[in-house]
Amino acid sequence: MRTAPQPAIEGDFALPDVFPLESGGTLRGARLRYAIYGKINAAADNVVLVCHALSGSALVAEWWPAIFSLPGVIDPDHDAVLGVNILGSCYGSTGPASIDPATGRPYGNRFPLVEIRDIVRSQALLLDFLGIARLKSAVGASIGGMQVLEWAIQFPSRVARATAIAVAPLNAMGLGLNHLQRQAIMLDPEWRDGNYAPDRQPQRGLALARALAVCSYKSEALFEERFGRKPDRSGEDPWTGNGRFDVAGYLDHQGEKFYSRFDANSYLAITRMMDLFDPARGFVSALQAWQRVEAAVTLVGISSDWLFPPGDVVALSEAMRAAGARCSYRELVSDHGHDAFLAEPELLIEVLRGGEKTG
Amino acid sequence: MRTAPQPAIEGDFALPDVFPLESGGTLRGARLRYAIYGKINAAADNVVLVCHALSGSALVAEWWPAIFSLPGVIDPDHDAVLGVNILGSCYGSTGPASIDPATGRPYGNRFPLVEIRDIVRSQALLLDFLGIARLKSAVGASIGGMQVLEWAIQFPSRVARATAIAVAPLNAMGLGLNHLQRQAIMLDPEWRDGNYAPDRQPQRGLALARALAVCSYKSEALFEERFGRKPDRSGEDPWTGNGRFDVAGYLDHQGEKFYSRFDANSYLAITRMMDLFDPARGFVSALQAWQRVEAAVTLVGISSDWLFPPGDVVALSEAMRAAGARCSYRELVSDHGHDAFLAEPELLIEVLRGGEKTG
Incomplete structure (x- = not known):
């Protein structure tokens, strides 16, 4: 699985006919496109969920080949990688270009508001279907990192290790x-x-x-x-x-x-969806949200990222630790900005190498 | 003249019927709208030219009232302030909304390319008309600062003091x-x-x-x-x-x-025009351009400015000093970004107070 991996499985998963959304709306007859690289073992305890950002897809190897080499995130010889296209996207899962069963025409602008929590809940249903009780690891950057953090809060017992890169609640800019x-x-x-x-x-x-x-x-x-x-x-x-x-x-x-x-x-x-990401929403406080986290969390900030400035990622890591979560912060020093997690994979590997630190 | 000044004169100046442009084109029958605050003295050696930025006008007091209080730039009791709307604008000088004498209709998209040097050359003709051989001071921020710098290079004997704020050749971002x-x-x-x-x-x-x-x-x-x-x-x-x-x-x-x-x-x-500002253009080198400068130049960078980052302004000041120009750099520390020169006038006054430094 070390070079140019192809998915062992590409599948379409049917969500329950009525899938309720955080916003109060529902999606009917929605589907998730997913891909599995490598083999899920009998205990299903070797699964790494790779969450994609704005324009990614379930085909993780196409847009983030470095994922198969990330130290502390994946064991490339034994782990299976699961990629899931998010609801709202256009790479196989139900989105605005899909047919609205109520009208027989594409949703277009009538596609309901979907939030990160809806994405994560839909992925949890796919995990149920695949027989995966607990993820070995969940990893993602940007909107992918938002999913990882919501996984750790919403399903604390189902994710052992969470790695979220270049992410925080979006700031005013x-x-x-x-x-x-x-x-x-x-x-x-x-x-x-x-x-x-x-x-x-x-x-x-x-x-x-x-x-x-x-x-x-x-x-x-x-x-x-x-x-x-x-x-x-x-x-x-x-x-x-x-x-x-x-x-x-x-x-x-x-x-x-x-x-x-x-x-x-x-x-x-x-x-x-990216705008609305707010892990504290619905909790009494952010502290209460982060207190739920059981996963070992690694947050990575990128020195030159001005969309998700490293200071915002540091603040997030401090809030998590203040709530008693196990969270380490690492910084990827690069001039590539937010995209450095894609543009400088060797630096990301370097930053993640060396086991757990609580920096 | 200390509070809410009104212009003593508002005028329209007719440029020569054919005004040649850097780009090779010409403007025909173009006019400049200008305003004078206070009184030009008999020697005409008390004139401060205030150059406006993107959306400013000749009516300096309306958009930059602090200008009348800037230490080292103006003596509010004795100086006169001249504001000139730039060619290409829409506050009285000839611009795209003006009537093209060749067609009898607004120029629209046929308005020729005008550069900062054209602006400065048109202002010099106005100064000739007004009998101003030499400016006591030229001051401006952003595109106004570009004009100030071109004044110092193109007409070195006509400007005694040049203050350019939050300006450098525009970087790639x-x-x-x-x-x-x-x-x-x-x-x-x-x-x-x-x-x-x-x-x-x-x-x-x-x-x-x-x-x-x-x-x-x-x-x-x-x-x-x-x-x-x-x-x-x-x-x-x-x-x-x-x-x-x-x-x-x-x-x-x-x-x-x-x-x-x-x-x-x-x-x-x-x-x-802002994109094209490049004081070295047409010279063998930037050094050659800056060697022409006779004015005492003050450059001000703004700490949080990401349109004209202070590092770019520092680099400009170093280039000028390397060419033997008298140039000091000061930094306005503010969270207001590029707009700090308008938003925090008291800080700008503070930064300019205290005579010449060669920081």
């Missing part, structure tokens, strides 16, 4: 940037109040949203090193008034790559 | 964010390739551009302190899926306030 990304999508006349045809996406709006998100996933230092004030590599001249600088060409390219692989309404749904 | 702001405007179907009617602005696109800019003018710390994860103050509930967080309501409000007072094509023109 992050909430603002997500809002503006949604505004960009909704500004595109092709959005049509969310009821666009599958082949008529609001491409420009989605591209603009993605480009803005990419700014927040990278760092000023990385952009400066990569692009600086260089003109676009295609040879455009900014001094003509329409020519782009290199960074603009890069951002446009990132936007264009994205709209051919992602659904605009899924983008709206998942950024809202 | 800034270039990227400006690009995305322009994309937002052009995504709005009401933009109509720049040929919208004056009363049919691309309001939503311009509001989105402004909101994104506002994020870059503030800091994460300020947003966190002001808004945190609070729901919108109007009582909206984010957990319904459409309710906004407070920061989103704030950004929307900033956008809405803006489109009623600013022209979308001016926004495009001025952000391009």
Whole structure:
């Protein structure tokens, strides 16, 4: 399983016909796409749940191949990896592009509000079906890390080890940037109040949203090193008034790559989910929430992350320890910003190596 | 002149019928709107030129009242303040909303590319007209600071003291964010390739551009302190899926306030001008450009500014000193981000107090 793994199983799991949501709504006839890499053993105690971020999928090896080498998270020779596409996404699980059984047409903008807790609860039902009483490990970054933390709070006896990277409740700047990304999508006349045809996406709006998100996933230092004030590599001249600088060409390219692989309404749904993540919600206090945690938790902050600043991750680790949870904090020092967990896997491996610390 | 000053003169200055531009184009029949506060003395050696940033105007007292109190920049009892609306703007000087004499219709998207050097050269012609051989002082922040620096390079004998705040050549992140702001405007179907009617602005696109800019003018710390994860103050509930967080309501409000007072094509023109600012352009090296400077220069960086990070301002001051220019650097320590020069005038006054330092 060490190189280019293929899933042993790809499956579709039917949730109960009526799946109630935190928001008070329900999803009917919803399904989860999942993938299993390696073999679940007889005791089903070797399963690592890998939770994906905004644009990931159940096919973990495609977007995070380093996951199979993370020390303290996985034993690559004996463990099985489970990836589950989240509700609201567009990679096989029920989302806004799926058919609403009530109307026979895609949900579009009528897709109900789904929260991280709904995601985690749907995954727990899949675990029941697969006969997995307890996860050896749950790991994820960004929105994936939000799922990991909710797993540790909502199902404390079902996760032995939790590793959450570059995550905290989104701060005001992050909430603002997500809002503006949604505004960009909704500004595109092709959005049509969310009821666009599958082949008529609001491409420009989605591209603009993605480009803005990419700014927040990278760092000023990385952009400066990569692009600086260089003109676009295609040879455009900014001094003509329409020519782009290199960074603009890069951002446009990132936007264009994205709209051919992602659904605009899924983008709206998942950024809202990201905004709403608040592990203390419904508890008397954050302390009460963190007191539930039984897992050994590792939090990783990224030094140059300005979407989830390392200080916010440190604060989270301190809150967990204050509640008596076993939580260690590690910092990945990188200029790559929020994306460093994908861009610098060797550094992530290095940071996680060396057993438990309570730093 | 200490409180709520009114301009002694507001005027329109006709540039030469053909005004050549750096880009190779020309403006015909262009005009500059200017305002003078106080009285220019007989020797005309008491004039402080206040250069405005993106959305400012000649009416300096309206958007930067602190200017009349800045130590080392102005003697409020004896000096006169000159404000000049920049070409490309929409507060009286010729810009995209002005009538193109060649067509009898607004320039719209056909407004030629104007650079900071064109702005400064047009201001120098106004100074000729007003009989001002040499400015006692030129001061500005952001795009205003770009003008100040070009003044010091292009007309070294005409400016005795130059104070440039929160400015440097825009880095890659800034270039990227400006690009995305322009994309937002052009995504709005009401933009109509720049040929919208004056009363049919691309309001939503311009509001989105402004909101994104506002994020870059503030800091994460300020947003966190002001808004945190609070729901919108109007009582909206984010957990319904459409309710906004407070920061989103704030950004929307900033956008809405803006489109009623600013022209979308001016926004495009001025952000391009901002992108292109490069004091070394056309010189063999930056060293050669800075060697021209005769003014006593003060550069001010703002600790929490991520649009023009203080490190970039420090680097600029070091380059100027390496070229033999008299340049001091000061840092305004504030959580207000780029906008601190407007938001915390008392701190700016404090930073400028105490005579020349060569820090």
